[in-house]
Amino acid sequence: MTQMPGAAQFNTVAPNPHARLGLPMGMVFQIAGSSSKVIIDAVRQQELATSADDCIAMAGQVGSQVKMRVGNSWLIASIRSMALDRDHPTSVIADVDFLGEGDEEKLTGRIYRFRRGVTRYPTPGTELYPVSSVDMQQIYAADDRPHVQIGMVYPTSDTRAALYVDSMLGKHFALLGSTGTGKSTSAALILHRICDLSPQGHIVMIDPHGEYGAAFARNGAMFDINNLALPYWLMNFEEHCEVFVTSEGSERTQDCDILAKCLLAARSKNRLAEQVGRLTVDSPIPYLLSDLTNILQNEMGKLDKGTGSLPYMRLKSKIDEIKTDPRYSFMFSGMLVADSMQEFLSKIFRLPSDGKPISIIDVSAMPSEITSTVVSVLSRLVFDYAIWSRNEPQRPILLVCEEAHRYIPSSTVGSGQAVRKILERIAKEGRKYGVSLGLITQRPSDLAEGVLSQCGTIIAMRLNNDRDQAFVKAAMPEGARGFLDSIPALRNRECIICGEGVAVPIRVALDTLEESRRPASSDPSFSQMWRQSGGESDILDRTITRWRNQGR
Secondary structure: OOOOOOHHHHHHOOOOOOHHHOOOOEEEEEOOOOEEEEEEEHHHHHHHOOOOOHHHHHOOOOOOEEEEEEOOEEEEEEEEEEEEOOOOOOEEEEEEEEEEEEEEOOOOOOEEEEEEOOOOOOOOOOEEEEOOHHHHHHHHOOOOOOEEEEEEEOOOOOOEEEEEHHHHHHOOEEEEOOOOOOHHHHHHHHHHHHHHHOOOOOEEEEEOOOOOOOOOOOOEEEEOOOOOOOOHHHOOHHHHHHHHOOOOHHHHHHHHHHHHHHHHHHHHOOOHHHHOOOOOOOOOOOOOHHHHHHHHHHHHHOOOOOOOOHHHHHHHHHHHHHHHOHHHHHHHOHHHHOOOHHHHHHHHOOOOOOOOOEEEEEOOOOOHHHHHHHHHHHHHHHHHHHHHOOOOOOOOEEEEEEOHHHHOEOOOOOOOHHHHHHHHHHHHHHHHHOEEEEEEEOOHHHEOOOOHHHOOEEEEOOOOOHHHHHHHHHHOOHHHHHHHOOHHHOOOOEEEEEEOOOOOOEEEEEOOOOHHHOOOOOOOOHHHHOOOOOOHHHHHHHHHHHHHOOOO
């Protein structure tokens, strides 16, 4: 085993010519690519702990930064793990990950022009120094790129953390965190800052719990079952099959074939179909549901068909059932037959945004059987719009998906595969067409494999589950994995950010959001609420009325 140097060897280190740096706190011991070992003098570390500078006082602890000189540059490294040197109890062996390098200002010795990556590695024996708050401000200072400030860099009290908007949205982002860590508020904070920076933006957010409406009442448009008015004919063939076809196995294939033939015939009845060169079952051409059932009825009566009448009966009865069910009226109402595609896209994509750049789609009151289809239609419309508007002045769209593990599950069987396919496609190809994807989830391990690795920026809050932690680590860039060891120890409203959206991986204490801009996701106080009484009969009366009317 390699013999570790002991504390006695620090006494032999030649005094540094730059007296303003003070004594070194240790030296580089072993170099190995992104991760290396350093040895820290525990006595010197304790001296530094009394410093008035928060960063210097933290020097040498897990998650803190240290610097070392290589030529005319300063190399910055983050401490990942520590262990006591058994042979020399006053020495500590630490693993470090290199973050990047900056030039030295000759007069002051300060770091400037900091950038990610390492040009030259230090050699064993290179001295180690603590990083000060002034250094941290230089390292994390936002450059000229458009950015939003979202909190304070840990462990400083005055260095602001910046997210580079173009880099973050250009290559997708993911916000991960267990329930109760402040995930919804953090998502609202980031989106509010982006909306403030770009009031003419285009953001579509899928809200499965109805908690973001209150947060964006001033700068967003809210849509739910009462005002969404999503035309059913915007569904493509696969989405039609998810809603109308109930059979399984070979019967499903047969039913889908019949539906394809009858759906094409129903679409071709519209006058718009005459202007379309090549009409397909996927073409968003309005048609009447009554036309579709009549065509099914006529086909069923033909003698030359090779199948029995049962598949036709199955499809017709399902369509009739959906037509008469009031829960589906936000989508299958007879009022939605007119060609309202331009009007619908305009209101959902905020074209123009009129100072309200975000549209919140509240799917909480929709029947659970159709929720995934609604999300699929909205996601596909975002992607298809981006593809077909390539020759137009670009209007990039950000699609934010809360509870993303519901819609992009790791399972490739079962219902809801249409939404999984389109969101996976956006993750892989969206940036080419100006579509950005924001995934928010508490269970990253349940996401489809590969989707998380497509996210260029990962914002990780506390994750309590070991499997989730391992999954996030696997998706992180190599140099940031040391930061991830601190994920279980993060406090509420703290996060680790790494990837394209930040200059270097950082741990951030997020800003407190104003009460009026927070989502309605706070936990109830049982001890306080259970002391209150009175008005229960009125509460029940109003609740039952809403329940029976399905929220209307």
